[in-house]
Structure formats: structure tokens, C-alpha cells
Amino acid sequence: MVASVGAIASASQGVSNNEKDGYCARDDLAYKRASACAGRGAQSIGLSGAVEPEAFQKMLEGHVPCGRQLGKKARDDSMHHRPGIDVTLSAPKSVSLAALVGGDR
Numbered sequence: 001m002v003a004s005v006g007a008i009a010s011a012s013q014g015v016s017n018n019e020k021d022g023y024c025a026r027d028d029l030a031y032k033r034a035s036a037c038a039g040r041g042a043q044s045i046g047l048s049g050a051v052e053p054e055a056f057q058k059m060l061e062g063h064v065p066c067g068r069q070l071g072k073k074a075r076d077d078s079m080h081h082r083p084g085i086d087v088t089l090s091a092p093k094s095v096s097l098a099a100l101v102g103g104d105r
Helices: 011-021 029-034 040-044 053-060 093-101
Strands: 002-008 084-090
Touching: 002 011, 011 053, 011 084
Parallel strands: none
Antiparallel strands: 002 084
């Protein structure tokens, strides 16, 4: 397994990447399940169930449903928020080739 890790530079970049891949926007039940909020961490900030595009953008901007603003306060009292980290997991090319030769598209 190969992991590619990169910082999301801005909320708009995160939303754009997500829209391009269509994870939140698709009406397919499998996509909705794959993009669901779960666990105690999500519950502690008021998140549950399928991820909605508007809520996803607000989270990337640092606003969570419980009303807290995520980020680090700067000296001038402004809030500095890092939108997130993009992690992509990929199988090695040999696995993809073996699947293709075996007939799995």
C-alpha cells in the first residue's frame, strides 16, 4: 500500500477536490456510507451521519456544528485554521496489473 499525504491549502481547494471526485454529491448509498461521520470524536463536535457538501465546506473553514471555531489564535486575535490533510491510499501497480490480467476491471 502506498500512501500519499498532502496538506489542503484552503477550504475552497478541499471542496473543489471533493466535488471533482464527487464523494458527498453522489446519491449512491455506497458513497454516502463511505463519507459518513462516526465515532466519539465526531459526536463530541456535533457530527453524525452522511457528510453533506455544505457542512463539509464549513468544517474545512473551521466551523463545526457545536459552535466552536477550530484553529489557533494568532497574536492579533485572528484565528489561523488549517483546513485538513488529504491522504490517498493506492495499491502498488503490480496489484492493479494482477487484477487486470485476472479479469477484474
